[in-house]
Amino acid sequence: MSHLLEVKNLDVKFDTDEGRITAVENISFSVDQGEVLGIVGESGSGKSVTAKSIMQLNPGNTSYNEDAEIILDNENVLKFNSKQDLKKIRGGKVSMIFQEPMASFAPAIKIGAQMVEQLLIHKNINKEEAKSTSINMLKRVGIADAEKRFNQYAFELSGGMRQRAMIAMALSTMPKLLLADEPTTALDVTIQAQVINLIKDIIKEYQMGVIFITHDLGVIAQVADHVAVMYLGSVVEKGPVNEILKNPKHPYTKGLLQALPDINNLDAPLSPIPGNIPSPLDRPTGCVFRTRCPHHNPEGKDGKIEMKLIEVEPSHWVDQCGIQCGQNG
Amino acid sequence: MGDNLISVNNVSVNFDYQENFISKKQKIHAVNNINIKIKKGSFFGLVGESGSGKTTLGRAILGANKISSGNVIFHDDERDYDLTNMNKQDLKEYRKKAQLIFQDPYAALSPRMTVRDIIAEPLEVMKITNSRQETDERVRDIAAKCRLNIEHLRRFPHAFSGGQRQRISIARALVSNPKFIVADESVAALDVSIQADILNLLKQLQVELNLTYLFISHDLSVVAHVCDVVAVMYLGHIVEMGPSRELFKNPKHSYTKALLSSIPSIDPEKRSEAIELKGEIPSALNPPPGCVFRTRCPNPGIDCKGGEIKMGLTEVEPGHWVDQCCAL
Ligand SMILES: Nc1ncnc2c1ncn2[C@@H]1O[C@H](COP(=O)(O)OP(=O)(O)OP(=O)(O)O)[C@@H](O)[C@H]1O
Ligand SMILES: Nc1ncnc2c1ncn2[C@@H]1O[C@H](COP(=O)(O)OP(=O)(O)O)[C@@H](O)[C@H]1O
Ligand code: SF4
Ligand code: SF4
Ligand SMILES: [Mg+2]
């Protein structure tokens, strides 16, 4: 069976005043219908850039490599350039939700009007139908007084409610793929738990594919089926969520797990990953993680090794240097 | 008083609120009748959802917010300072002794200031040092303690990463040689791999410089790891307070329990054990009468519904305090 989404060998570069930035390098992954792929990584690791590539939302200074492919429903999204084609991936087959819900709503237009407009663009329905679809969706995400909220502006809603309204708008067009970029990062844990449960229910109900981006491994453990761990633009490890969290192989994944304060083990010391995340302008050659890796050996070959994922357990992929370097990094 | 550095006695902070000039004046009940004692040398944690009043209480203790009723006493070695009753001289002295660590110093500071100037500013504003040389010495000294590279002092802030910025921010707060530090969401903006480093630094400085912290955070796992005492706030009230390990192992209040259960477990096999709280924290303009948590409490008792319950902490184990109505 072919995947709903397949990203192959994607590089994303930006031309800036200070030079060319490699934001994403040679990443590949796939998402099936009804599956949640979690992408986890620290700030600047290229999570948002990856998601935006799928909707072609990166700005004008972006360049993709010639041999990259983003196959959605058997079409290469990277070859899209007509308005008609782009419509398919922006609010049609793909919807995106963000950390900051105000990014989804125009401040001066009522929530309902925006939902209706979006539906009229993407669905073959009339205004009345669009209105009832929107109100039903607002109800579905747990918004009380949906008819009243329909006629309000986004800024009039509380934080948690706005998040729900954004999810309702993203889902009303019934996308096949939902891109969720840190949708719970700005929320309190209690509201985060509500939103996570809501997203999980909806995925089950509509059987869509989801890319869930977060820097929080706990959130990943709660929502994802598969996980890709990103660092400085590279996927260093990927696989089933249980494998990655319980049997991590790459020094970066292990370091992230150790740095996390575990509420069930208060005696464990807090162990940071040493050093700082390098600027993308000083992206290390060879292994991207070597400037912070405890196994790094300056005389070793990790500065020259080509990064490449290999399969160490069924579906569990790790960067080859990640397992070699323990011995000869 | 002996081993307490701060006593907060029946403190409330209200803000006036008027939607527009014809509507009637209302009060925002940001902080309500709070009683806490912060021991010398403790790492006192304050947790709770957004809008629960953590920052307002922290600022009140720093003398940066007016206190509507009650008082805050700072017990210094030689004398007490009553924050509700200080003259100009007292206030000046208190400012040196109690400092805030900004979440991100560059959000507030001019990008044209060098790191040295950022750290030195409190010394100059409070006229603590008498010569540039003395200022430089203090800046270098504290920068080294905060593990900042001395070479970096000449640089401008924009080039630094989150972790380095936070160290600058800490150095700036500590340069006046304070005894008490309010750290308000000081690691919230940091990546996990860096966060642990800053937390370890705060711990180390505490010992080295005899500091007492009020550590405000919405992240319970972080608080559980670094704090020795924790107070849980909800809608302006402290609903539970106690030694950190006891509180996290044996939470009594419905809100604390719900909050703890909402932390996403790192174990994929333990999914959705969260006690789901309905709705959101109510507005501090109209807090519910009786128990403030009543509108979201997953299992209110029969007595709780009437709204006649009077809130107040009661001690259930040594040092472990719970709101009286929920303690039963
Ligand atoms: N200067 C002010 N004027 C009016 N209301 C205020 C002011 N400062 C705070 N409040 C209100 O007081 C209440 C408590 O706010 P506070 O900022 O102390 O909460 P917090 O617990 O620090 O929240 P967060 O986690 O979002 O930082 C809120 O209802 C807030 O809107
Ligand atoms: N339009 C752009 N121009 C230049 N650099 C960019 C642009 N968008 C993103 N970047 C850079 O690409 C890298 C990855 O960014 P991003 O995907 O936003 O990270 P994440 O979402 O993982 O925090 C960062 O170094 C960021 O600064
Ligand atoms: S290649 Fe070397 S530096 Fe890179 S992750 Fe492996 S051990 Fe660490
Ligand atoms: S007093 Fe009653 S309503 Fe309030 S938290 Fe306790 S059980 Fe719930
Ligand atoms: Mg991002």
Ligand SMILES: [Mg+2]
């Ligand atoms: Mg605050």
